[in-house]
Amino acid sequence: MISPKKYARTAKKVPKGFETPNEFFNYVYNDEEMIWMGQNTNHLHNENGVVEAMMGCIKKGDYSKYPPPEGFPELKELIREDLGLVHGFDTLITAGGTESLYLCTNDILEPNNNTITCDPGYLIIDNFASRFGNVKSVSIYNKECGYKLTPELVRQNMDENTKLVSLIDPLNPLGSSYTKEELKEFKEIAEENDIYLINDITYRDFARDHHLMAKYAPEHTITIYSFSKIYGMAGLRIGAMISTPEIINSVRSILINDLGTNLVAQKGAIAAVNSKYEWLDRIRRITHHNQKLIKKAVDQLENVFIPVYPSDGNMMVIDMYDADVNPREVADYLLDKGIFTREGSYTSKRFGHRYLRVSYSIPTKQVKYFIECFLEVMG
Ligand SMILES: Cc1ncc(COP(=O)(O)O)c(C=O)c1O
Numbered sequence: 001m002i003s004p005k006k007y008a009r010t011a012k013k014v015p016k017g018f019e020t021p022n023e024f025f026n027y028v029y030n031d032e033e034m035i036w037m038g039q040n041t042n043h044l045h046n047e048n049g050v051v052e053a054m055m056g057c058i059k060k061g062d063y064s065k066y067p068p069p070e071g072f073p074e075l076k077e078l079i080r081e082d083l084g085l086v087h088g089f090d091t092l093i094t095a096g097g098t099e100s101l102y103l104c105t106n107d108i109l110e111p112n113n114n115t116i117t118c119d120p121g122y123l124i125i126d127n128f129a130s131r132f133g134n135v136k137s138v139s140i141y142n143k144e145c146g147y148k149l150t151p152e153l154v155r156q157n158m159d160e161n162t163k164l165v166s167l168i169d170p171l172n173p174l175g176s177s178y179t180k181e182e183l184k185e186f187k188e189i190a191e192e193n194d195i196y197l198i199n200d201i202t203y204r205d206f207a208r209d210h211h212l213m214a215k216y217a218p219e220h221t222i223t224i225y226s227f228s229k230i231y232g233m234a235g236l237r238i239g240a241m242i243s244t245p246e247i248i249n250s251v252r253s254i255l256i257n258d259l260g261t262n263l264v265a266q267k268g269a270i271a272a273v274n275s276k277y278e279w280l281d282r283i284r285r286i287t288h289h290n291q292k293l294i295k296k297a298v299d300q301l302e303n304v305f306i307p308v309y310p311s312d313g314n315m316m317v318i319d320m321y322d323a324d325v326n327p328r329e330v331a332d333y334l335l336d337k338g339i340f341t342r343e344g345s346y347t348s349k350r351f352g353h354r355y356l357r358v359s360y361s362i363p364t365k366q367v368k369y370f371i372e373c374f375l376e377v378m379g
Contacts, residue, residue: 034340076090094240104251172202196222223241225239233269
């Protein structure tokens, strides 16, 4: 008999009335009216050439061929240009940032190594890292550290077996992000101790200001890139990893998708990067405006607060612990109203009981409806 492996928990709790996470996700997916504030996805795109590029490829029947295994060179180059990491870097196209995170942990870690992650944080990284080594999850839910894994916290928690540090910037779920000075300190830590830094920049384009770890410590950084959020292409499952040719070469030896990533999605991704500067400002503007509306509503409530404001992501945390409100009950209530949000336990083992996470790259009309229902339930 085969029993499930005992890796770090993936935190897929099943909401009320559902038997499995899959049943729940199938339910929210199939409800066409559902307001999607639960997965930091982006529902603000209209004309951007992505549909036309994918349809063109489908109509020609190109999908009966395999794509180049590491991705179309055009897409690989566009991603590097988008980041300004043109010389001395290589790219691998993957089925989402998720596959890149898996490959990265698999490639770098030996069984006696540990990875430093943070709580709250993106727990899938903890899960992957625990398959190949150990995980040291550091609590960051406090003002003193600015709700982020600081260089100081990394120094305090690392030991001789630390090989990897996870820097999610901006951070899911809080929206905290790093300054240039902090990145310089991480560079020192990485170089002094010969460790690697995962720089997950999934939410980069929502940030007011953003700096890439790879510009400071290129030899020690693996950058994780996603098409799911700013590009609004979550269902197409496409992303990338960018690092030095040496690291990418090493990852080549452990590839899963040896026959390449969905070519229709890649054609869509090429169109998305090419059209980025036509739609980026509009999406950022609406997202920032929506965030302000939610903040204004939260400020009306006693003992409820947003720990990181403004958030540099398209999501934020609303802490309701001191108001004696259970975020899970709030999420269930909102789901009944047709709004999908996420209680904290999805992104935190230690602080999940304190907060609800909401994302807001959605039409402002929907945000206003959320506010109405949220104030109602909190009242
Ligand atoms: C920090 C972070 N990294 C990666 C991902 C997954 O990205 P993808 O959809 O490209 O696999 C997410 C999704 O929410 C995320 O929050």
